[in-house]
Amino acid sequence: MRIFGKVRHRPSASWRQATDRAFTLIGDGRYEDAGALLTRAADMEPWLSESWFNLALLHKFRHDWEQARAAGLRAVALLDREAGAPDWWNVGIAATALQDWPLARRAWQAYGLKVPGEGSPSGEPLGMALGSAAVRLSPEGEAEVVWGRRLDPARIEVLSIPLPSSGRRWGEVVLHDGVPHGERTILSADGATRAYPVFDEIELWAPSPVPTWVVLLEAASEADRDALERLAADAGFAAxxxxxxxxxxxxxxxxxxMPSDEGDGEHLDPHDHSEPGHPGPLGHRTAGSGSLWVPERECGIAAPSALVRGLLDGWVADSPDTREWRDLEEVC
Ligand SMILES: [Zn+2]
Known part of the structure; x- marks a missing residue:
């Protein structure tokens, strides 16, 4: 049909069939077969933005960023809608994966986000001030939700220390998807509740050079434990x-x-490690909740090997009667 000279196309029944079948195949992880069908669908309706959006989505699932960018650009070229199109968001993700910063900036702006003019010399769209968020590492496997700082709409710098089982490190930068899966709420000191999205990781964007250690602490009080976390943070690392x-x-x-820690604006604990089943009506144990302080603590430290022992010794030296450490081991 034709409205004011603009042709609006309804996709054919065979386009719909091919597309539906392709998404079923994607659900089964059969990306090759799905790709053949979506390519056929795009041949049938090349003027339809959705044809290219679907192909871009498939290439995103396959982490084939060159192809995701190419298909995504065809999709946005055919859009008849101004801001807020998920097509642009996916172009932003592909461009970020490829470090195509001019395109990433264009994508976020076209979506309707403000991107500060300056950025870094490379044109990286930094300074968008998106705040904190959580990210689910390895969403398909042994998932772990950690906290981090949003660098831009598609990247988070991990600021929790991931558990050894995750094989991941503090300080990594993770590429993540646009639609959150879950939320963490934090009650701040002024009584307001803040909600933070939980994004799913797509892939590791930049590794971290800082190894993870596990150590057993004897800390007579919470204040002793806090002192170690502070010492590590002051050194530019983390405990x-x-x-x-x-x-x-x-x-x-x-x-x-899910409610998270009461928080003080800096501590965004706890992070969540996946567990197979829901443990009945009482729900999940909240870490450290309602119990007396136990001096023995299993502590993660993210610090270079040249620094970690000195950090622990310095912590003990500040209060030898209430602090001890043992069994330091590099785990990741
Ligand atoms: Zn549950």
């Missing part, structure tokens, strides 16, 4: 008391709106 910062959540709870 995290896993005994209180990690809780186990089933997939359903992890992907829903």
């Amino acid at each position: 995290e008391d896993w005994s209180s910062s990690v809780r186990l959540l089933c997939r359903t709870c992890s992907e829903s709106r």
Whole structure:
């Protein structure tokens, strides 16, 4: 049909069939077969933005960023809608994966986000001030939700210390998807509740050179434990008391709106480690909740090997009667 000279195309029945079938195949992980069908669908309706959007989506699932960018650009060229199109968001993700910064900036702006003019010399769209968020590492495998700082709409710098089982490190930068799966709420000191999205990781964007250590602490009080976390942070690295910062959540709870620590604006604990089932009506144990302080703590440290022992010794030296450490081991 023709409206004011503009042709609006309805996709044919065979386009719909091919596309539906392709998404079923994608659900089964059969990307090759799905790609053949979506390519056929795009041949049938090349003027339809959706044809290219679907192909771009498939290439995103396959982490084939060159192809995702190419298909995504065809999709946005055919859009009849101004801001807020997910097509642009996916172009932004592909461009970020490829470090195509001019295109990434264009994509976020076209989506309707403000991108500060300056950025870094490379044109990286930094300075968007998107705040904190959580990201689910390895969403398909042994998932772990960690906290981080959003660098831009598609990247988070991990600021929790991931558990050794994740094989991941503090300081990594992760490329993540646009649609959140879950939320963490934090009650701040002024009584307001802030909600933070939980994004799913797509892939590692930049590795971290800083190894992870596990150590057993004897800390007579919470203040002793806090002192180590502060010392590490002051040195430019991190320590995290896993005994209180990690809780186990089933997939359903992890992907829903869950209260997190009361928080003081800086501590965004706990992070969540996946657990197979929901443990009945009482729900999940909250790490360290309602119990007396236990001096023995299992603590993660993210610091270079040249620094980690000195950090621990310095912590003990500040209060030898209340602090001890042992069994330091590099785990990741
Ligand atoms: Zn649950």
